[in-house]
Amino acid sequence: MTETGPAGQHTVRRHNCALVLDAVAQSPGISRAGIAARTGLTKATVSSLVDRLLAAALLHDEGPQQRAGPGRRGTSLSLSPHGPHGLGVEIAVDYVATCLVDLTGAVHDLRIRHGDNRGQPVDLVLDKVTRAIAAARRRATRRGVAVGGIGVAVPGLVESDTGLLRVAPNLDWHGVDLPARLRRRTGPPGRDVIVGNEANLAALAELSAMGEGGPRDFVHVSAEIGIGAGIVLDGELHEGSRGFGGELGHFPVDPRGPRCRCGARGCLERLAGQEAILGSANATDLEELIQRLRDDDRAAKDAVERAATALGAALSAAVNLLDIPAIVLGGTYARLHTWLAEPLLTELRTRVVSAPWSRIEVLPSSLGTEAAVRGAAASVVRTIVADPEAFMSG
Amino acid sequence: MTETGPAGQHTVRRHNCALVLDAVAQSPGISRAGIAARTGLTKATVSSLVDRLLAAALLHDEGPQQRAGPGRRGTSLSLSPHGPHGLGVEIAVDYVATCLVDLTGAVHDLRIRHGDNRGQPVDLVLDKVTRAIAAARRRATRRGVAVGGIGVAVPGLVESDTGLLRVAPNLDWHGVDLPARLRRRTGPPGRDVIVGNEANLAALAELSAMGEGGPRDFVHVSAEIGIGAGIVLDGELHEGSRGFGGELGHFPVDPRGPRCRCGARGCLERLAGQEAILGSANATDLEELIQRLRDDDRAAKDAVERAATALGAALSAAVNLLDIPAIVLGGTYARLHTWLAEPLLTELRTRVVSAPWSRIEVLPSSLGTEAAVRGAAASVVRTIVADPEAFMSG
Numbered sequence: 045m046t047e048t049g050p051a052g053q054h055t056v057r058r059h060n061c062a063l064v065l066d067a068v069a070q071s072p073g074i075s076r077a078g079i080a081a082r083t084g085l086t087k088a089t090v091s092s093l094v095d096r097l098l099a100a101a102l103l104h105d106e107g108p109q110q111r112a113g114p115g116r117r118g119t120s121l122s123l124s125p126h127g128p129h130g131l132g133v134e135i136a137v138d139y140v141a142t143c144l145v146d147l148t149g150a151v152h153d154l155r156i157r158h159g160d161n162r163g164q165p166v167d168l169v170l171d172k173v174t175r176a177i178a179a180a181r182r183r184a185t186r187r188g189v190a191v192g193g194i195g196v197a198v199p200g201l202v203e204s205d206t207g208l209l210r211v212a213p214n215l216d217w218h219g220v221d222l223p224a225r226l227r228r229r230t231g232p233p234g235r236d237v238i239v240g241n242e243a244n245l246a247a248l249a250e251l252s253a254m255g256e257g258g259p260r261d262f263v264h265v266s267a268e269i270g271i272g273a274g275i276v277l278d279g280e281l282h283e284g285s286r287g288f289g290g291e292l293g294h295f296p297v298d299p300r301g302p303r304c305r306c307g308a309r310g311c312l313e314r315l316a317g318q319e320a321i322l323g324s325a326n327a328t329d330l331e332e333l334i335q336r337l338r339d340d341d342r343a344a345k346d347a348v349e350r351a352a353t354a355l356g357a358a359l360s361a362a363v364n365l366l367d368i369p370a371i372v373l374g375g376t377y378a379r380l381h382t383w384l385a386e387p388l389l390t391e392l393r394t395r396v397v398s399a400p401w402s403r404i405e406v407l408p409s410s411l412g413t414e415a416a417v418r419g420a421a422a423s424v425v426r427t428i429v430a431d432p433e434a435f436m437s438g
Numbered sequence: 439m440t441e442t443g444p445a446g447q448h449t450v451r452r453h454n455c456a457l458v459l460d461a462v463a464q465s466p467g468i469s470r471a472g473i474a475a476r477t478g479l480t481k482a483t484v485s486s487l488v489d490r491l492l493a494a495a496l497l498h499d500e501g502p503q504q505r506a507g508p509g510r511r512g513t514s515l516s517l518s519p520h521g522p523h524g525l526g527v528e529i530a531v532d533y534v535a536t537c538l539v540d541l542t543g544a545v546h547d548l549r550i551r552h553g554d555n556r557g558q559p560v561d562l563v564l565d566k567v568t569r570a571i572a573a574a575r576r577r578a579t580r581r582g583v584a585v586g587g588i589g590v591a592v593p594g595l596v597e598s599d600t601g602l603l604r605v606a607p608n609l610d611w612h613g614v615d616l617p618a619r620l621r622r623r624t625g626p627p628g629r630d631v632i633v634g635n636e637a638n639l640a641a642l643a644e645l646s647a648m649g650e651g652g653p654r655d656f657v658h659v660s661a662e663i664g665i666g667a668g669i670v671l672d673g674e675l676h677e678g679s680r681g682f683g684g685e686l687g688h689f690p691v692d693p694r695g696p697r698c699r700c701g702a703r704g705c706l707e708r709l710a711g712q713e714a715i716l717g718s719a720n721a722t723d724l725e726e727l728i729q730r731l732r733d734d735d736r737a738a739k740d741a742v743e744r745a746a747t748a749l750g751a752a753l754s755a756a757v758n759l760l761d762i763p764a765i766v767l768g769g770t771y772a773r774l775h776t777w778l779a780e781p782l783l784t785e786l787r788t789r790v791v792s793a794p795w796s797r798i799e800v801l802p803s804s805l806g807t808e809a810a811v812r813g814a815a816a817s818v819v820r821t822i823v824a825d826p827e828a829f830m831s832g
Contacts, residue, residue, distance in 0.1 A: 201792050210795050261679055275759060277676065284761020285655055288792035291758035296751050296789065299692055308789065357690050361755050364685035365669060367678020395690065395702065398595050398682035401604050 057093075058433040060085055064093045065432045068103060068121050072148075075109055075118025094121065100436045101127040101190075102147065102428070123147040128192030128428060128435065131180050132421025133173060134242060135198050137162055137214045137269040140172050141414070142180040145421035146189070147429065149252060153183045154414060162269075166220055174229045192428050192435060194230065195420035196222060197242035199270050204287025207239040213305060214270045238423050243290050244283050245419030246374050246411070247274020251281070252422065253410050259370040263362050264409065265292060265355070266375030266416075267321075271313050277366070293317070295358035315354035318376045321347050330376060337383050348380060349387045356391025363396045363404065374409035381408035451487075452827040454479055458487045459826045462497060462515050466542075469503055469512025488515065494830045495521040495584075496541065496822070517541040522586030522822060522829065525574050526815025527567060528636060529592050531556055531608045531663040534566050535808070536574040539815035540583070541823065543646060547577045548808060556663075560614055568623045586822050586829060588624065589814035590616060591636035593664055598681025601633040607699060608664045632817050637684050638677050639813030640768050640805070641668020645675070646816065647804050653764040657756050658803065659686060659749070660769030660810075661715075665707050671760070687711070689752035709748035712770045715741050724770060731777050742774060743781045750785025757790045757798065768803035775802035 060083075067079045074082070080090045097103040104124035125146045134141040138161065143154040157176060161169045177194060184191050200212025207223040223237045230237070247264035260279040266272055273292040275282045283289045293313040294306050301310020314320055318330070325347035327333040336344035359371055371388070373381050385406045392406075393399045409415055428435045454477075461473045468476070474484045491497040498518035519540045528535040532555065537548040551570060555563045571588060578585050594606025601617040617631045624631070641658035654673040660666055667686040669676045677683045687707040688700050695704020708714055712724070719741035721727040730738035753765055765782070767775050779800045786800075787793045803809055822829045 201795070203795070210792070273759070277671075282671065282760065285763060286761055286792070286796050288796060289759060289761035291791045294758065294789070294791055295755055296691075297693075299751075300694065306791075357693075358755075361689055361752075362759055364688065365667070365683060365756055365759070366676065367680055367683035369679060395688070397685045397688055397700075398604070398680070401595070401597070402680050402682060 058431065060089060061093050061097070061433045061436075062429075062431055064090060065097060065102060065123075065429055069123055069429055072122040073106070073109065073120045075120065077118050079121070096436070097432060100432070102432055102436075103127075123429075125150060126189055128190045129184055129187075130421035130424030130428075131177065131184070131191045131194045132417045132419070132424070133177060133180075133194065133196045134417035134420060135161065135169065135173060135196065135215075136242070136416075137199060140169075140176050141417040142176045143414075143417050143421050144180060144184055144187075144189075144191075145418060145425055147425055149422065149425070151414075151418055151421070152187065153180065154417065155180070156413075161215055163216055166217055166225075169215075170225060170229060173226070177226075177230055193424035194226065194237045195245070195423040196226065196237060196239045197245045197416040197420040198222065198239060199242050199268070199272065201288050201291075202239050202241050204240075204283060207237070209239065210288075238420075238427065240420065240423060241272065241274075241283070241287070241290065242416035242420075243272025244274045244281055244287075245423060246272070246409075246415035247276055247290070247372075247419070248281050249411055249415045249419035249422055250274075250372055250374060250409055251276050251279070253415075253418075254372075259372075259405070259407075261366075261368050262370040262372050262407075263359060263366075263368055264372040264374050264415075265359065265377060266373075266409070266413075267316065267318050267377050268375050268413070269318060271317055273362075275362075275366070275368075277368075292358055292362070295361070297354045297357050312354055312358045316351035316358075321351045321380075324350060330379065334379060337380075345383060348383045352384050352387035353391050355384070356388050356395065359388070360392050360395035363392065364398075367398065367402070369403060370405045370407060372407050372409050374411070374415050375413050378409040378412040381406075452825065454483060455487050455491070455827045455830075456823075456825055458484060459491060459496060459517075459823055463517055463823055466516040467500070467503065467514045469514065471512050473515070490830070491826060494826070496826055496830070497521075517823075519544060520583055522584045523578055523581075524815035524818030524822075525571065525578070525585045525588045526811045526813070526818070527571060527574075527588065527590045528811035528814060529555065529563065529567055529590065529609075530636070530810075531593060534563075534570050535811040536570045537808075537811050537815050538574060538578055538581075538583075538585075539812060539819055541819055543816065543819070545808075545812055545815070546581065547574065548811065549574070550807075555609055557610055560611055560619075563609075564619060564623060567620070571620075571624055587818040588620065588631045589639070589817040590620065590631060590633045591639045591810040591814040592616065592633060593636050593662070593666065595682050595685075596633050596635050598634075598677060601631070603633065604682075632814075632821065634814065634817060635666065635668075635677070635681070635684065636810040636814075637666025638668045638675055638681075639817060640666070640803075640809035641670055641684070641766075641813070642675050643805055643809045643813035643816055644668075644766055644768065644803055645670050645673070647809075647812075648766075653766075653799070653801075655760075655762050656764035656766050656801075657753060657760075657762055658766040658768050658809075659753065659771060660767075660803070660807075661710065661712050661771050662769050662807070663712060665711055667756070669756075669760070669762075671762075686752055686756070689755070691748045691751050706748055706752045710745035710752075715745045715774075718744060724773065728773060731774075739777060742777045746778050746781035747785050749778070750782050750789065753782070754786050754789035757786065758792075761792065761796070763797060764799045764801060766801050766803050768805070768809050769807050772803040772806040775800075 106120040129144040201210040271293040295312040298310030304311035500514040595604040665687040689706040692704030698705035
């Protein structure tokens, strides 16, 4: 099978190359013989593909396998931490974050630049983003690794087919072709620019951080300025046929509640968003709120409990619809987990019809506000691992 | 491969038998050679399995294939309409329905016995159900077909692993082991008794009635006394890890609304259920309501519009969470589609965050109130087709 062979052969090699890399991702430390047994490919084919993957620094040879028993030992293969890295960017309402994630999933050089992006012209914010990307690339160069692509998390509706940002209400952005605009600004980064909804990318990052022992069905809900959710069913993100799923912020909690930016009344965001909680506790920022919660301040606790009640109404609707056994609190909510979890569980136990016969857990995210930017970088890694041939010849 | 062979062989035959039957179900009119090509089994294996399936009346030989072109013509195989039938029962709040469904999905002998089952002792209702099952079996005998099993639809939370009915709020039933109790009453019907939630079974029936041209992602919502929903994602019913999904009736529409039986206020059921609509229109039954709607009666139209607004709030939350492009109105709602659809769409267009960039359809169910009992019978057919060997040796 050569690069110049017929299309069929090229497709076969592309497929086999992905099979081999996936076998290593699933079983780090596997030998060439192990890959052959696992994939059904011949040892000769495996060896030739492994050599190619080693040359592109996608795989790493760790030397002879450590194992007992007779027989010749193969060498231990794993995904290379020195291979191409995913560059993740999060464009949040009040910060821009970047990080690098290697093929093994390890995160490097996470940086957060605070600063309000609300109401700013798109180009001004993209200037900041472009500078942050350039800085992250310089850090990759200093680490001696290649950037395999750029993943971007945004707080808005992103069409999954095109990456087009339809609307980011809290940024007041409408119809922005982020992939095209960022490609123009940053030049080809080896692969493409992948844009996704921050809540969905955060849920993906959480899923892989929790690993095999974690729940396979959960709602990941996070609050910064807006409220976003990512729904994981049977170990897979469910973002819907057009990518618009996971919208929880405008859940109608109270038809007589305060007016929302969207025109409706009593949306969840207005009752349980970060600004609503700070406002209702009369706190200037999250640090102050958390300090007062630690000091058992009544007004601060009441504010969090009111938010928990509103959040419980929205999440109980999701649990009733989908019979989901776990809620993962991300973003700001992860930091408030100690005070949110109990009143939230109380509300869920009251409102979830199946609660007497089914356990519901409320877990804190281990990643907190870092989840979305990690998920954005990991989405690049995922596309490389899913199709290494496209990366190597791209 | 013989019946007395080792377990491995028995498992292989069981698997192959299901493969063959599935090939016929997917391509009615297929020949033995066609099955062999499709499944990768040898022609000898296919012939032996087909003979066995013909003998058990699961398959039907329609004679020489009608096709152009050279070569020997095989005979046309299809699922047998004279094979075992699924017997479906629906225990609704105000009726008991039964029907028979053959392997091709055709429905026979649908019977509905009206009568209020609310607050009745479970045994009294099960007496009725047992008589209805006996009558349906007699009809099967008159048709000269076997009953392959009993499927039961109930308006409550059914644990998918065990078939245990945890609660049916509108019947006031709690913790009823329906599979065990019905098995004791009816004797072995060839296969087992399968119990499921009526809204989920109705959604399944709707999915197969709409066929290939219909939507693959939709919420099927129906109202009789309660309100139930079934969620279909990518052509599969999503009933949740424990089978408790699709609960929409207690969606919190208005925290200051009328008190619900469940203890909360302003649940969807209290605002958009059949009784709420009739009460608010001051109509004695659905026929009167529909007549008045046809006569353009203001009070009747207002009542339906108020229900549509409440239903829109609940369904928009589902669409926002799951990015689902279609709503199928079942049960009573199917009959009210003409008057419900427009105000419902208006509400959805206002509340669904992605509405400006994504089409939402509101379709009437083609099955109406028959969907659940058909789905119950079809669930039996599905288990037979999925594992014909278990049926034939059972």
